[in-house]
Amino acid sequence: MSSVSDRMLTSDPVVEVENLVAHYGSHKVLDGVNLTVNAGEIHIIMGGSGSGKSTLLRHLLGLRRVTSGRIRLLGHELDGVHRSELQELRKQIGVSFQGGALLSSMTVGENVTLPLREHTRLDESTMAIMARMKLEVVNLGGFEHFMPAQLSGGMIKRAALARAIVMDPKLLFFDEPSAGLDPVVSAELDELILRLREAMHMSIVVVTHELESAFRIADRMTVLDCGKILISDTADKVRNSANSRVQDLLNRRPRVEELDADAYLARLTGE
Amino acid sequence: MSFGHRVERGYAVVALRGDVDLARSPDARALILQCLEQKSDLLVDLSEVDYIDSSGVASLVEGYQMAKKEGLKFGLIGVSEAALSVLKLARLDQVFPIHADLDARLLDDG
Numbered sequence: 001m002s003s004v005s006d007r008m009l010t011s012d013p014v015v016e017v018e019n020l021v022a023h024y025g026s027h028k029v030l031d032g033v034n035l036t037v038n039a040g041e042i043h044i045i046m047g048g049s050g051s052g053k054s055t056l057l058r059h060l061l062g063l064r065r066v067t068s069g070r071i072r073l074l075g076h077e078l079d080g081v082h083r084s085e086l087q088e089l090r091k092q093i094g095v096s097f098q099g100g101a102l103l104s105s106m107t108v109g110e111n112v113t114l115p116l117r118e119h120t121r122l123d124e125s126t127m128a129i130m131a132r133m134k135l136e137v138v139n140l141g142g143f144e145h146f147m148p149a150q151l152s153g154g155m156i157k158r159a160a161l162a163r164a165i166v167m168d169p170k171l172l173f174f175d176e177p178s179a180g181l182d183p184v185v186s187a188e189l190d191e192l193i194l195r196l197r198e199a200m201h202m203s204i205v206v207v208t209h210e211l212e213s214a215f216r217i218a219d220r221m222t223v224l225d226c227g228k229i230l231i232s233d234t235a236d237k238v239r240n241s242a243n244s245r246v247q248d249l250l251n252r253r254p255r256v257e258e259l260d261a262d263a264y265l266a267r268l269t270g271e
Numbered sequence: 272m273s274f275g276h277r278v279e280r281g282y283a284v285v286a287l288r289g290d291v292d293l294a295r296s297p298d299a300r301a302l303i304l305q306c307l308e309q310k311s312d313l314l315v316d317l318s319e320v321d322y323i324d325s326s327g328v329a330s331l332v333e334g335y336q337m338a339k340k341e342g343l344k345f346g347l348i349g350v351s352e353a354a355l356s357v358l359k360l361a362r363l364d365q366v367f368p369i370h371a372d373l374d375a376r377l378l379d380d381g
Contacts, residue, residue, distance in 0.1 A: 091293075120293055122326055126300060129329035133361045167293075168324040199360035200324075 012075070014039050014171050014203040015060065020069035022055055022227075029055045031227040033069070037205055037220075039170075042197055044214045044235075045207045047224035048249060056224065057175060057207050061095060062086070074171060091119045094164035098175040102148040102159055108135070109144030112163045119167060134162040138192060154185040161189075165196060171203045172196070178210040190216045211250060215239065223249060273298045276306060279373060282344070283311035288319035291327035300330035307337050307345075314376060318349025323357055335367060344380070348372050 015037035022030035030052045037043040047053045058064045059071060062078050071078040076089050094115075102111045112131040116122060122130075135141055138158035148156060157177065164172060174193065178186040190213050196202050208214050214221065215235055222232040223246055230246050231238055238246065247253075273295055276285040283306040287299055306313050315331060317323070331347065338345035346368035350358070358364045370376040 120326075122293070122297065123300065125333055126296070126326055126329045129332050130325045133325055133329065133332070133363075136361050166325070168326075195360060199356040 012039055013037060013072075014041075014074055015043075015205065016070070016072040017056075017060070018070040020056070020059060020071065021067045022052075022059060022064065023067050024055075029227050030059070033224070033227070033229055035222055035229070035232060037203060039203050040197065040201055041219045042193065042204045042206065042217050044218040044221040045205065045224065046209060046211075046214055046221055046249070048209060050226070051224040052227040053207050053209075053224050054175070055227075057173060057205075060205070061093075061173060087119075091167060092170045094167065094169035094172040096157070096161045096164040096172070096174045096177070098179060099156075102156060102163070104148050106148075107144060108140065108146050108148065108151070108159050111148070111159065112144070112166050115163065115167050130166060131162070134166045135159070137165070137196075138162045139188070154181050154189075157181065157189065158192075161192070165200070165202075168200055169202065172205070174204060174206045176208055176210075177206060178208060178213040186210070186213055187216070189213075193217050211252075225249070274302050276302060278311070280377060281312060282314045282373065282376075283309075284314045284316055284348075284373065286316040286319065287323070287327070289321055291320055291323040291330075293324065293326050296324070296326040296330050299327060300333065303330060303334040304337060307334060307341060307343060310341065310343065312344035313338060314346050314348050314373065316349050317347055317351055317354045320351050320354045323354045325357075328357055328361065328363065331367065332363070346370060346376055348376060 013036045015035065017033055017035040020030050020033040021028065033056060045053050045056060059066060066079060073089060074092055076085060081089065109131050112134055113127050116127045116130060132144060135144055138161050140155060140158055140162065151159060177189045181189070193204055193206065194217055197204055206217065218235040220232070220234050221238045223230045223238060225245055230243055231241050239250065241247065274285060274287055276283055285302055285306060291299055303313065303315065313334065335345045348370050349372055350369055355364060358367065370379060
């Protein structure tokens with residue numbers, strides 16, 4: 001790792017989660033989650049389906065209210081944050097959603113420019129150059145006039161990333177960058193994430209279940225299982241963890257649960 | 272205006288310093304375009320830039336494009352490490368004429 005990254009890794013946390021509990025109805029999906037992401041760090045949140053990683057991301061983005069616990073982003077408490085403070089905070093945070101979430105009625109260029117129009121009063125020509133630069137960064141130079149429907153899945157992901165980084169956010173959330181992509185495109189995106197961290201000093205939180213990609217880019221990883229954190233540590237320590245459930249996940253071994261016969265019967269009979 | 276410029280050996284030299292970000296890049300852009308409107312060959316000194324974001328780099332791109340249209344010389348000097356990494360991200364280090372300082376640029380000009 002370069003000296004630039006080393007220096008950044010010693011900085012203050014950009015994400016702090018304390019004892020986060022979340023429910024869907026009566027079902028507890030996050031159970032006392034603690035998480036710290038340091039400045040300049042690429043932090044992977046990993047886990048299988050139903051592990052709670054997507055719910056955790058939605059909480060980090062302020063899209064869901066917490067049942068209990070605290071979330072701080074860039075030093076700001078999310079719960080009870082004043083509207084104007086939230087607006088300022090959002091300028092410094094980029095989000096690249098799993099499906100891209102591009103507006104289908106706008107060109108790629110208009111989609112990428114959108115955050116600049118919403119949050120800045122920059123000159124029109126400056127905004128246009130910024131959007132084109134970010135499209136170049138994600139290897140979509142010349143695609144600004146295309147409509148989202150004309151792009152492949154990998155291109156949509158890259159366009160969404162261009163929009164997420166157009167404001168040069170301090171903190172970038174990237175949901176499932178590799179999902180549905182072929183290995184070469186996936187590796188290119190990983191490379192891009194590393195370059196963004198180096199050049200723009202971004203702190204990047206990636207939610208993924210793709211192991212190969214995760215270990216390629218991670219400084220630290222948090223592994224979730226059934227709403228609880230199994231481990232949150234450096235990529236090497238996660239790889240060598242003695243926790244059998246972590247190793248099951250890393251080696252793609254299915255979970256073997258002891259059957260609670262009474263509970264199973266109750267579920268089947270609805271009692 | 273938060274940035275200054277000087278005239279030195281035939282060039283207007285705009286010295287950017289500190290953070291050239293969303294808040295300050297409009298000032299940088301205005302100064303760069305103002306110098307070019309006065310038909311000055313222009314160098315932008317980035318040696319004291321701690322951080323430059325995309326809006327700052329976009330101002331440099333716009334300045335370079337305008338200089339080309341007007342047939343004026345344009346370049347960057349003293350590009351700090353922080354600025355260079357941002358230029359490299361968009362491969363703009365291969366687009367702008369970049370020199371260590373004014374002397375190096377003049378030597379290249381011949």
